Amino acid sequence: MTNWQKPEMNNVTSSELQSLIDVQENPFVLIDENYLIVAANRAYCENYGVDLEKVVGRHCHEISHLSAVPCHQNGEDCPHQEVFRSGQLHEVIHTHFDSHNRPEHVRIKGHPITGAGNKRYLGEAVFPIASSDELICKDMQMIGASPAFLACIDHLTRAAESDAAILLLGESGVGKELAAQYVHSRSARRGQPLIVLNCASIAMDMFEDELFGHERGAFTGCVGRKQGLFELADKGILFLDEIGDMPLFMQAKLLRVLESGEFRRIGGTDTLRADVRLVSATNNDLLKKVQAGGFRHDLYYRIAGIDLRLPSLRERSSDIPALAQAILKRITRVGMPHSKFTDEALEKLQAYVFPGNIRELKNILLKAVSESNHGIISAANIHLGAQPEKLQANTKHEIPVEVIREATEEQSPAASIAELEAEHIAKLLQSYNGHRRHVADTLGISERTLYRKLKRYKLVG
Numbered sequence: 127m128t129n130w131q132k133p134e135m136n137n138v139t140s141s142e143l144q145s146l147i148d149v150q151e152n153p154f155v156l157i158d159e160n161y162l163i164v165a166a167n168r169a170y171c172e173n174y175g176v177d178l179e180k181v182v183g184r185h186c187h188e189i190s191h192l193s194a195v196p197c198h199q200n201g202e203d204c205p206h207q208e209v210f211r212s213g214q215l216h217e218v219i220h221t222h223f224d225s226h227n228r229p230e231h232v233r234i235k236g237h238p239i240t241g242a243g244n245k246r247y248l249g250e251a252v253f254p255i256a257s258s259d260e261l262i263c264k265d266m267q268m269i270g271a272s273p274a275f276l277a278c279i280d281h282l283t284r285a286a287e288s289d290a291a292i293l294l295l296g297e298s299g300v301g302k303e304l305a306a307q308y309v310h311s312r313s314a315r316r317g318q319p320l321i322v323l324n325c326a327s328i329a330m331d332m333f334e335d336e337l338f339g340h341e342r343g344a345f346t347g348c349v350g351r352k353q354g355l356f357e358l359a360d361k362g363i364l365f366l367d368e369i370g371d372m373p374l375f376m377q378a379k380l381l382r383v384l385e386s387g388e389f390r391r392i393g394g395t396d397t398l399r400a401d402v403r404l405v406s407a408t409n410n411d412l413l414k415k416v417q418a419g420g421f422r423h424d425l426y427y428r429i430a431g432i433d434l435r436l437p438s439l440r441e442r443s444s445d446i447p448a449l450a451q452a453i454l455k456r457i458t459r460v461g462m463p464h465s466k467f468t469d470e471a472l473e474k475l476q477a478y479v480f481p482g483n484i485r486e487l488k489n490i491l492l493k494a495v496s497e498s499n500h501g502i503i504s505a506a507n508i509h510l511g512a513q514p515e516k517l518q519a520n521t522k523h524e525i526p527v528e529v530i531r532e533a534t535e536e537q538s539p540a541a542s543i544a545e546l547e548a549e550h551i552a553k554l555l556q557s558y559n560g561h562r563r564h565v566a567d568t569l570g571i572s573e574r575t576l577y578r579k580l581k582r583y584k585l586v587g
Contacts, residue, residue, distance in 0.1 A: 175225025202565025205236030290431035299483030318362030344393025370410035
């Protein structure tokens with residue numbers, strides 16, 4: 127192990143050490159090689175609801191994860207394991223549990239520290255991202271604990287803190303409007319309006335009227351003044367969903383407003399001003415549309431001050447059971463009988479790629495509830511669409527074709543697909559330092575299915 131950081135603690139008393147770490151505003155804890163806490167600041171104790179006397183001497187994973195084993199044994203990227211291995215700073219995103227045992231998403235920075243007699247420690251600084259309550263947007267909640275989901279929440283939280291325009295990218299049904307609501311709730315504009323417009327649902331000749339409004343008599347049949355969405359969103363956020371469907375003539379008008387902050391209602395002569403932060407979303411490749419002449423390049427760079435891609439459901443398949451349970455609870459709350467899943471039903475859901483993402487998951491569950499018997503949703507009640515051909519490699523629990531092709535160049539022609547799959551899984555385990563959840567997510571299978579494969583290929587004791 128190399129590059130362990132100072133300061134050394136040879137001549138530092140326990141009271142001096144406590145004073146040093148109490149200077150940290152965020153929760154901070156010092157952990158030895160056996161995962162035992164040797165010191166913690168007041169912010170750490172308050173965050174996890176444990177007195178200092180009861181924190182020191184306990185395992186870090188007991189306090190923050192409510193787990194009897196270190197987090198890497200639960201499939202997480204463990205800062206303790208990595209810092210003691212490499213001697214370098216390591217940053218991860220985890221789900222911890224606060225003083226009320228509620229999950230909260232946090233960013234952790236693990237620092238290597240050397241003490242008396244060259245004894246090595248992990249200095250762990252905890253930066254809260256969002257509690258479970260903060261992921262509730264109106265009457266919906268963002269749910270997940272996969273690495274892809276946690277990274278997405280971290281990026282959204284950071285983006286919300288600025289006032290730059292945001293472009294949300296992602297497939298249809300991944301929850302872009304929910305992400306916009308989250309950005310609004312975490313921004314400095316949270317006390318101001320969030321105005322939503324789906325550009326795909328507006329007739330071409332109505333765009334200008336929707337965005338900027340009109341004066342009385344502006345056109346035939348117009349009997350009164352109408353405020354546009356820009357005006358209504360003043361001091362707040364305007365969310366333009368599916369902005370790639372906005373016609374070119376309107377793109378020019380939008381660009382002009384974004385540059386000057388000024389506009390006029392249709393039929394009006396007064397110049398109006400609005401302080402609006404723009405959040406846009408699209409499931410199109412806007413740069414390809416720019417190259418094809420279907421989207422203005424100057425508008426693209428104006429709306430994409432920060433561009434964030436939301437992960438598809440197949441990229442966070444380990445979140446599917448929790449999502450399915452939450453959606454099922456919501457469905458049954460509005461009049462349908464209480465239901466629950468069998469293990470086989472959840473496995474079937476988790477093995478599917480969901481080209482329609484969360485929206486498709488909800489539709490599948492609505493049908494499953496309607497035909498289930500006595501509130502039990504079995505695998506037979508889960509009716510899935512055809513797997514998209516280009517995604518099937520990751521959903522049949524097989525290794526991708528290109529991996530097979532690479533492996534066959536190194537092995538004898540007699541090597542079976544099972545042998546190639548075993549080798550591929552073994553390499554993934556090595557790459558992820560034994561984190562089974564990460565391996566399962568990469569393969570697009572459940573951890574339970576992965577465990578069966580590990581047993582079959584004798585990759586686990």
